[in-house]
Amino acid sequence: MNTNRRKQVNPVHFSSLVRCLLVALFLGAGGLFFVYMKNQQFALAEEIRQIEKRIAGVRAQNETLLARVTELSSRRVLQQKIADGFIVMKPIQDNVIARLTPPAAAVADGILRTAFVERGRP
Amino acid sequence: MKWTERTRAGLACGAVALIFTVYSGRLVHLQVAKHSEYSRLAAEKHTMRMVIHARRGLIFDRNGELLASNLPVRTVVADGSHIKNPAAVARIAAPFLEMDERELLQKISSDRKYIVVRRAVAEEKAVALRKALEEANLQGVELEQDAVRIYPNGQMLGHVLGFLDHEGTGIQGIEMTMEKYLRGRDGYRFSEHDRTGREIMLYRGQEEQAEHGLNVRLTIDMSLQAILEEELDAAFRDLKPEMVVGILADPVTGEILAMANRPCFDPNRPGGGKPEQMKNRAITDMVEPGSTFKIVVASGALNEGTVKENTGIYCENGAFAYAGKILHDHHGYGTMNVHDILVKSSNIGSAKMALMMGDAKYYEYVRRFGFGEKTGIELPGEIPGLVHPPQRWDKLTITRMPMGQSVSVTPLQITMSMSVIANGGRLMTPQIVRAVEDTEGRVVWEKPPKVAREVIPQKTARFVSNALSGVVGEGGTAQLAKVAGFTVAGKTGTAEKMSPGGGYAQGKYIVSFVGYLPEEAPRFVCLVLIDDPKIASAVNYGGLVAAPVFSRIGERAARHLDLVPALRAEPVVALGTGAKREGSWTP
Numbered sequence: 001m002n003t004n005r006r007k008q009v010n011p012v013h014f015s016s017l018v019r020c021l022l023v024a025l026f027l028g029a030g031g032l033f034f035v036y037m038k039n040q041q042f043a044l045a046e047e048i049r050q051i052e053k054r055i056a057g058v059r060a061q062n063e064t065l066l067a068r069v070t071e072l073s074s075r076r077v078l079q080q081k082i083a084d085g086f087i088v089m090k091p092i093q094d095n096v097i098a099r100l101t102p103p104a105a106a107v108a109d110g111i112l113r114t115a116f117v118e119r120g121r122p
Numbered sequence: 123m124k125w126t127e128r129t130r131a132g133l134a135c136g137a138v139a140l141i142f143t144v145y146s147g148r149l150v151h152l153q154v155a156k157h158s159e160y161s162r163l164a165a166e167k168h169t170m171r172m173v174i175h176a177r178r179g180l181i182f183d184r185n186g187e188l189l190a191s192n193l194p195v196r197t198v199v200a201d202g203s204h205i206k207n208p209a210a211v212a213r214i215a216a217p218f219l220e221m222d223e224r225e226l227l228q229k230i231s232s233d234r235k236y237i238v239v240r241r242a243v244a245e246e247k248a249v250a251l252r253k254a255l256e257e258a259n260l261q262g263v264e265l266e267q268d269a270v271r272i273y274p275n276g277q278m279l280g281h282v283l284g285f286l287d288h289e290g291t292g293i294q295g296i297e298m299t300m301e302k303y304l305r306g307r308d309g310y311r312f313s314e315h316d317r318t319g320r321e322i323m324l325y326r327g328q329e330e331q332a333e334h335g336l337n338v339r340l341t342i343d344m345s346l347q348a349i350l351e352e353e354l355d356a357a358f359r360d361l362k363p364e365m366v367v368g369i370l371a372d373p374v375t376g377e378i379l380a381m382a383n384r385p386c387f388d389p390n391r392p393g394g395g396k397p398e399q400m401k402n403r404a405i406t407d408m409v410e411p412g413s414t415f416k417i418v419v420a421s422g423a424l425n426e427g428t429v430k431e432n433t434g435i436y437c438e439n440g441a442f443a444y445a446g447k448i449l450h451d452h453h454g455y456g457t458m459n460v461h462d463i464l465v466k467s468s469n470i471g472s473a474k475m476a477l478m479m480g481d482a483k484y485y486e487y488v489r490r491f492g493f494g495e496k497t498g499i500e501l502p503g504e505i506p507g508l509v510h511p512p513q514r515w516d517k518l519t520i521t522r523m524p525m526g527q528s529v530s531v532t533p534l535q536i537t538m539s540m541s542v543i544a545n546g547g548r549l550m551t552p553q554i555v556r557a558v559e560d561t562e563g564r565v566v567w568e569k570p571p572k573v574a575r576e577v578i579p580q581k582t583a584r585f586v587s588n589a590l591s592g593v594v595g596e597g598g599t600a601q602l603a604k605v606a607g608f609t610v611a612g613k614t615g616t617a618e619k620m621s622p623g624g625g626y627a628q629g630k631y632i633v634s635f636v637g638y639l640p641e642e643a644p645r646f647v648c649l650v651l652i653d654d655p656k657i658a659s660a661v662n663y664g665g666l667v668a669a670p671v672f673s674r675i676g677e678r679a680a681r682h683l684d685l686v687p688a689l690r691a692e693p694v695v696a697l698g699t700g701a702k703r704e705g706s707w708t709p
Contacts, residue, residue, distance in 0.1 A: 045323030056267070057249060060194040064245045067193040067272055074274035075187070075348055 168314045169327065175267055176306030179335030181283060181296060183344045184377075184556055190283055190297070192269040196248035198239040202232040205262035214258055218251035219243060230262075239263070242270050271297075277388045279347055281402035282340070282381055282501065282554065285389040294392075295402070296338060296555070299500045303558050303567075306335030336566055339557045341377035346370050346646075349678045350380040354650075357671050358384040361655035367404050367533045368671075369649045370679065373541035373638060375571040376550025378499070379646060405497075405504040408530035409632050409651070412615030412664065413467045413599075415526035415536075417543055420460050421586050422487030423475040425578045431585055432459050435471050442470040445517035449473055460585075465592040467599045467614065473521035481512035481520055488523070490577045491539045492549055493531050498574075499552045507531040526617055537649040540613070540636045543590065544644035547583035549574040587611050591641045594669075603635055603669035605676040607687025611644075612637020612672070614664030619654055630654045635668035639676055645683055648675055 071077065081087045152160065181190035198219060205211055212227035219226065219240045229239060243251075248265050255263055271286050284295020291305075292298040312327030350368045358366050370380040383403045387395030401407065423429045440454030451468050463471030476484045488494065494509030508530040510519070515528075522528040534552060542549045551572040558567040578586075590611035594603045600614045612635055619630035634651040638644040650668040657667060680687075 041324050049321060049323045060245045060267070063192070063194045067191055070188050070191050071272065071274045074276075075344055076275045076278060079348070 169312050170315055172311045172313055174309035174311060174330075174332040175269070176308050176332040177269065177334040178271065178290065178306060179300075179304040180337045181300075181304075182337060182339045183342045183347075184340060185343065185345075186339075187344045188274060189279060189340070189342075189344070191272050191274065193272045194245050195242045195268050195270050196245060197241045197266040197268045198243055198248065198251070199264050199266055200230045200237040200239050201262050201264070202230060202234045202237055203262075205230055205260075207260060210258065211255070211260050211263060214254050214260065215239070215251055215263065218247050218254065241268065273389045275344070276390060277386045278351055279342065279344070279382070280386050280389045281383050281400075281404075282342065283389055284502075285392040294389075294400070295501060296340065298502045300338045300555065300558075303336040303338060307333040309333070334561055337559045337561065337563075338555060339559060341372075341375075341379065341554050341556045342381070343379045343682075345682050346679055347380040347382065349682065350648075350675055351382045353671055353675045353678075354382050354384050357650075357652060357655075361652060361657055361667065363655040364653040365403055365407075366653070367407075367649070367651045368675070369404055369533060369537045369647075370675070371537050371541060371552060371647050373544035373550070373644050373647045376538070376541070376552045377556070377571070378552055378554045381554070402501060402503065404533045405499065405501055406532075408505060408507045408532055409653070410529065410617040410620065411526040411531050411536050412617030412632065412634065413469075413526055414540070414613045414615035414634055414636050414664075415529065415531075416464060416467065416472045416524060417539065417586055417590070417613060418487055418491050418493075419472050419475045419479070419484065419524040420464055420589070421491075421543070421578045421582055422484060423479055424460060424585060425487075425582045426479060426483055428478045428483075429460055429475060431461070434459060435463065435474050437463070437468050437470045437474075440470070442473065442521075444473070444521055447518060449521055461589040461592060464586070464589040464613070465595075465598050467593070469525045472524035476520050476524040481515060484520065484523070485509075485512050487577075488529070490549075490575065491542060492574065493529065493535055493539065497532075497534055497538055497552050499534065500555045504534075505532060507535055526615060533649055533651050536615075536634070536636055536651070537647055540638065540649070541647045542577045543583050543586050544611070544638040544647050545583075546580040547576055547578040549577050587641060590637070594637065599663075599665040600635055600637070600669040602665060603637055603672045603676075605639055605673055605680060608639045608676070608680060608685065609641035609688065610637050610639045610673075610676065611641040612669075614669060615651075616662070616664045629659055631662050633662065633664040633667045635664050635672045637672055637676075639680065640685065640688060642688070645685060646679060648672055648679070650675070 216223040284297035292301040309332035311329040314325035366384040385399040387399040434457040437455035442449040615634035618626040621627040636649040638647040
């Protein structure tokens, strides 16, 4: 029996080793990449949630301000401001009104009126 | 059996196989047979159905003026199972929520997952509250989106707009009738939450966006509405009546341009209104119309050929004995034609025309003018009024009804009946909703003017209209209804007020004036109806009380509509010179 063990060493199959290492590396990298991607997804989702929250807040603030503007420019408030003297209304002179159809003058005196005002009322 | 090595190995393998088979069976049972049950349980534990609230549609007037809008607010809710330190939460939140700390603590000291702490919290306060809680690192309090309805013009047009209940459903006015368009449809989103109750965005599930409510555009012109309300306010303040109703309508299209009642309420605070303030009396109350009803008999008698334009009717010199009673006119009149009967508002002349027409024909015209049936306006609570059929009339009804007694009508019906004369004999269906639009302003649905029926031919309507212009002219009962520069046509009404105990209340009247201008081409019909004005009996008539209010509204409305006057402007006659009492019954 041949006892020289030096001649019986198992050869290292580098190609297999490399293949195994590559597979392990690939699986490891895949796993790490999956975890990384998952983390990214969570981070992005959280970011989206925060942005959504901010947008909702800004939109609500905008609507609140719009409601306030609507109230302040409402007829009721404007009339009150006129009554209190904060706003003054000036009648538009007839010579600055552009009319699509020429107006008919009042028959008797030829003076154009839009309507008789408070003159003559008891 | 020989207990060999092979047998033992076989048994061990069999046992292992059996155990795995049992486990596999159980696994299949859980995954397949019990799949739906456990899926539901898991979903219940982690998944929430979040409601995405739809925004309620807005309401505009015909020119785009905003009448009803939404103010974003927050509903503060708490999850009792997530609140670790209720006392700290209560201490921080109480000032923001304007609540008593102890009351708040009591409310949130619970294991319930959904506790409504406070509704309608202003946006800025809610945001400040969230910030304060985050800084203190306290969890378990959430802010839900909500909105409250606001009416920027306060009580103006309140009866027409209506208001919402605490769940956001319209329960009065346009808010109620147009609910299906205004409401919109809430959306939803399924999402998972972590153990702190925070949404895990990544696991968002099925989602459906909310469909916002559609906007409603009314036929109301807020400028005319403001004019009407100002004048009614003045009348309500000066005359201290039970109520005042005013309506402005376009007789050609049937569009309601303005509608107001006094007393009124603020739809922003419906809880503060009394029941009598919240009624839209223009459609929910019925009154005896008085002499404004005489247009029905005049139109009917002319159209049926019962009388001709120049037929003379003897008015018995002011006292007409019929069925054991005497019917009076204010003045004794001799023979008059239809024109003069309307101008002088003769009860006897009107009664005689109805007698000549006969019960059935007269009743037919009352119904043709729209009395005794709902007009179909898009407002809730409208009543049809009360018009008894001839079978239920007594002997006097045929003489009472032409002067506006023994019949009950709504103010809107009076307005629409006068519109028949103004519109050449056609009765229009009144409308207050012009269109429904989407959020981009595109018209989704539009309501065109609708002719209800042709009541009388144009020729008859022209004749009656001409007579009605005489009512406002020299010798008529409503000289104070004049609008300088324009020919006004109209009719006064002075009806004795019904007593709750039966019969008529002594010294109480419902006075009214309904008219239109310009008479040649009417742009608007206006009714002013005043219930029991506190004024001396000698001047308590439609021609003296309601007609001047009409005149002021007419003047301002004509100016707003830029109508060109066709007549020379003349001063309006002084109070008390020309209006006449329209007569009454005595036993």
